[in-house]
Amino acid sequence: EHDLRAALPLGQFELHYQPQLDLVRNRLTGFEALLRWRHPARGLVPPDAFIPLAEEIGLISSIGEWVLRAACQEAARWPRGLCVAVNVAAPQFETGRLVGAVEGALAAAGLSGCRLELELTETALLRCGDATLDQLRALKGLGAQVSLDDFGTGYSSLTQLRSFPFDRVKIDRSFADDAAVVRAVAALGASLGMRTTAEGVETPDQLRRLREDGCTDAQGYLLGRPVPAAELPGVIGRLGAGTAAALAEGVA
Numbered sequence: 561e562h563d564l565r566a567a568l569p570l571g572q573f574e575l576h577y578q579p580q581l582d583l584v585r586n587r588l589t590g591f592e593a594l595l596r597w598r599h600p601a602r603g604l605v606p607p608d609a610f611i612p613l614a615e616e617i618g619l620i621s622s623i624g625e626w627v628l629r630a631a632c633q634e635a636a637r638w639p640r641g642l643c644v645a646v647n648v649a650a651p652q653f654e655t656g657r658l659v660g661a662v663e664g665a666l667a668a669a670g671l672s673g674c675r676l677e678l679e680l681t682e683t684a685l686l687r688c689g690d691a692t693l694d695q696l697r698a699l700k701g702l703g704a705q706v707s708l709d710d711f712g713t714g715y716s717s718l719t720q721l722r723s724f725p726f727d728r729v730k731i732d733r734s735f736a737d738d739a740a741v742v743r744a745v746a747a748l749g750a751s752l753g754m755r756t757t758a759e760g761v762e763t764p765d766q767l768r769r770l771r772e773d774g775c776t777d778a779q780g781y782l783l784g785r786p787v788p789a790a791e792l793p794g795v796i797g798r799l800g801a802g803t804a805a806a807l808a809e810g811v812a
Contacts, residue, residue: 673703733760
């Protein structure tokens with residue numbers, strides 16, 4: 561806890577970025593920003609090892625605001641068609657500062673709102689209720705896209721999807737090989753005008769099946785592992801020039 565309190569002022573947090581692929585147009589659409597803590601003794605610490613503690617001791621909103629600023633600054637350096645996705649925790653909605661933080665991050669980076677996607681979980685949506693929906697509407701007013709993350713792992717229901725016009729539903733990696741679930745969620749997303757992203761894609765055959773089952777987008781180790789910002793030019797180059805199309809067809 562002591563180390564975590566010191567991590568933000570000491571600049572120990574960093575973002576890694578994982579590519580996301582459009583399976584309809586066979587092209588790179590952007591990256592999800594994933595938080596890492598470079599601890600001086602423990603090395604690179606993944607978020608599941610410290611985010612729950614950060615929420616417990618009241619640090620998650622400050623950390624989340626740093627993530628927003630850093631991700632928007634990085635995305636502003638990318639080709640104009642690429643977007644960045646940022647995870648938002650329930651406590652960030654509870655503070656009432658989220659809309660202002662997003663607006664400030666976009667303005668500071670000179671980034672258009674349409675190039676930012678905010679991901680929240682079903683748990684966050686249930687936990688904050690109407691206050692969350694009001695803020696989500698305000699965020700949409702800034703041009704930002706909003707997605708429902710890890711669909712299927714929380715309290716999935718039609719009510720969740722009908723409560724707000726999400727731009728995207730992300731199917732949790734645990735369902736990547738369950739064709740019936742993937743087809744059902746993809747069809748539901750299509751009927752509601754939402755894109756459907758399959759997470760945890762690791763093999764060409766898996767990607768081919770997800771595409772056939774109706775998923776519009778994909779993310780996973782097959783397309784690329786999360787990498788530091790310095791490595792992104794190489795990733796963008798690799799997923800261009802026909803490589804993205806080859807991956808989408810399951811032949812790369």
